[in-house]
Amino acid sequence: MAAPEDVVKRVSDLRSAIERHNYLYHSLDSPEIPDAEFDHLFNELKEREQQYPELVTSDSPTQRVGSVPLSAFSQVRHELPMLSLDNAFEQADLGDFDRRVKSRLAQEDSVVYSCEPKIDGVAVSLLYQDGALVRGATRGDGTSGEDITANVRTIQAIPLRLLGSDYPRTLEVRGEIYIPKADFMRMNQRAVSEETKTFANPRNAAAGSLRQLDSRLTANRPLTMFCYTVGLVQEGPLPDRHSDILRSLESWGLRINPLIEVVDGIDHCLAYYSRLQDMRDDLDYEIDGVVFKVDRIDLQERLGLLTRTPRWAVAYKFPAEEAVTVLEDVEFQVGRSGVITPVARLKPVTVGGVTISNATLHNADEIDRLGVRLGDRVVVKRAGDVIPKVTQVLPREGSKRARKIKFPIKCPSCGSEVITLPDEVVARCTGGLQCKAQRRESIRHFASRLAMDIEGLGVKLIDQLVQQELIETSADLYHLTLDQLVQLERMAPKSANNLIEALEKSKQTTLPRFIYALGIAEVGESTARSLTQALGSLDSIRMADEERLQQVPDVGPVVARRIFEFFNQDHNKAVIDSLLQSKFTWEELDDSAITNALDGSTFVLTGTLSTMSRGEAREKLQSLGARVSGSVSKKTSVVVAGESAGSKLTKAQELGIEIMDEDRFNEFLKTHGL
Ligand SMILES: [Zn+2]
Missing domain, CATH: 3.40.50.10190 (BRCT domain)
Structure with missing residues (x-):
């Protein structure tokens, strides 16, 4: 039975509507209808297609996921090679790039560039013929890649049919398929709970997902895509600026990164680079740099290629954040509350322009999880100002030199027993006040920049003061005399004097700093501020019970208990009282600030x-x-x-x-x- 005309029309309308809403949802992140309504449209289309199977076309939104796995990927030859970009590693390289562009164009005016984040994903090519997606391929070696059509079809952000009608007859679109960071975390968490394979980073996860022979598996992976250029284009003109081409792609339903900007001159490119570097951690996808492209297509054509690299584009990478080195030793550090942290001593290696010789291994569980041993080759990662960490162990060649890491059962500083409480992952020294390492660390925290900010009181000096038993707690700092100080090693009278002055100066502080300086477990700067703002004075904070503390924003039951316990331990009470005798001053907050x-x-x-x-x-x-x-x-x-x-x-x-x-x-x- 042939489908009646009104059904044919309805099916076509449904498809257009579904494609449009799909685009609004996945590409523009701004849906116009609730999910339930979308599902309703989708189900109606499915029913109509079941009723009239002859109406099913391969670009119907119901046909995203195939049902038969492939036995292997076939090879695809790219009609136009997928180029690689020249890299700039420092500002000077970027200046050179701009000078070369200008000199080749014999132009003195500044050049207009399109600035784009460089997505750390998998580069792919999508081929549209008469508006229908006919092929998806990986970049491969740039000349030929793998045919992953069945897999790219499952990605909702990739239209099976382009929107509108003014697209070229043949249109190859290129871009980056990736997995958003949050989805990646969820994916790995699920893998852990299901005891299946976890991925090292979102890029590996995206690549692995695209290389599934069974597209039903790919369909379950949270893949999405940003498009950034075109390849082969036939029959149909495109705008004469790169940025306008991207806008056209967007109007046809392809997803374009929202941070792309057009700027005049290389200085603005640099500013863009810094801005994106600052935003990097807040973005929901990994970027490893930015790309600058000459915006005018006629200028791009005049500049041409240098073998496989366009002369009109450059990638300015962020400093590398990972490097491979050797784990030479593990040292166990004792923190201010006795927590014992394994610290990796590494063969020095440069990561993002900084030499790294230490990295944290967090705790015993982390050592087990990594399966790391002494002598192993490891990947260290540095992100922003965070302490570098060991993220991965490379396969061992022979097992001779790989010795197991033994977690200490006695504190390396005081010899007290090390215990792990049942509800904690961390091991602690039980030495308490007897432990010099704990004393030193708590004083170091007290003096640190964000706490009392005592200039000239460094780790080595604190160590000497503790070792010689001139101080036991932070309160003792304020009883140090000039005579005591000048007797210390490498302490000139002038520095001693400066230190006394710095100590005096530190007494004028703020309440949040003072609270933070006390070193209460789980109380960072922002919690210290919250406590101050909610409770107003040191006395109210000291007197607050757990219930009252839990009403403070940011303070949950665990933190509340830690704070309460801290202020009710005799030792801490004594230290605080002793500190207060040294006459600290801070501005009391007025009521309006307290009411928060x-x-x-x-x-x-x-x-x-x-x-x-x-x-x-x-x-x-x-x-x-x-x-x-x-x-x-x-x-x-x-x-x-x-x-x-x-x-x-x-x-x-x-x-x-x-x-x-x-x-x-x-x-x-x-x-x-x-
Ligand atoms: Zn100890």
Whole structure:
């Protein structure tokens, strides 16, 4: 039975509608209809196609996932080679690039560049014929890759049929398939709980997912894509600027990165680079640098290629964050609360321009998980200012030199027993006050920059003071005399004097600093600020019971118990009282600041802020007592919407939640003294 005309039309309308909503949801992150309504459209299409199988086409949204696994991937020859980019590693290289471009073009004016984040994913090519996706291929060696059509079809962000009608007859689109960081974490967590293979990073996970012979498996992986250029184009003109081509791609339903910018001149490229470097950790996808492309296509053509590398583009990579080196030894450090941390002593290696010879191994469980032994070749990773860590062990060649790491049963500093409490992963020295390492570490924390900021009181000096038993606690620092200090090794009278002055100066401080300096487990700077803002004075904080403490934003039951226990231990009481006798001063907060304007309110941050990173914004809000959540719901008080805010903004509008743009948000922070 042939399908009646009205059904044919309905099927076609359904497909267009589904494609459009799919695009709004996956590419623009701003759905117009609720999920249930989308499902409804999708199910209707499925039913109609079941009723009239002759209406099923391969580009129907119902046909994304194939049912027969492949036995192998076939090879695809790229009609136009997929080029690789020239790399710039430092600012000077970028300057050279710009000079070469100008000199080849015989141009003195600044060049207009398109600036794009360099996504750390898997490069692929998509071929559209008459608007239908006919082929997906990996980059391979640039000349030929693998045919992964069945797998790319399962990715919702990739349209099976282009939107609109003004696309070229043949259109090859290139871009990067990746897995968002949050999805990657979830994927690995699930793998751990199901005891299947975990992936080292999102890029490996994306590559592994694309190389499944059974596309039903690929369909379950959270893959998505950003497109960044075109390859083969036939029958149909494209705009004459790269940035406009990207806009066309977007209008045809392909996903384009929202951070792409067009700038005039190389200085602006540098500014863009710094901006993205700052944003890097807040992005939901991994980037390993930025790419600059000459925006005008006619200029690109004049510049041409140098073998396989275009002369009109350059990748400026962020400093490498990983390197391979050898684990030479493991040392066990005792922290201020007795926690014993294994520290890897590494053969020195340069990572992102910094030489690294130590990395943390966290705890005994982590050593087991990594399966690391002495003499192993390991991958160390450095991210921002965080302490480098060992992330991976490379396969051993022969087992002779790989010795097992023995976790100590006695404290390396005081010889006391080391125990692991049943509800903790960390091992602790039980020496308490007798343990010089614990004393030294707690004083070091007390003097540190974010705490009392005592200039000239370094680790070596603290060590001497503790070893010679001139001080036992941080309070003793303020009883040190000039005579005692000048007798120390390498201590000139002038430095001794300076130290006494620095100690004196440190007494003028703020309450949050003082609280933080006490070194209460789990109480960082922001918790110290929350405590101050919620409770107002040191006395109220010292007197608060666990119940009251739990009402402080950011303070859960565990932290509340730690704080309560801390202030109720005789030793700590004595140290604090002794410190207070040295007459510390801080400004008392007035009532309006204490009542904590944002107490109990929930903020959601979305989009990109230009004046601060999302992390900074989060901290500021938390310091005022607000909760910061990742998703918009009825309980949300305010949504802060930066540049290119997507679905969260739409949702906030739907729910009638207060929305602040960046200017208003800054104003708002100002009125709260930030
Ligand atoms: Zn100890």
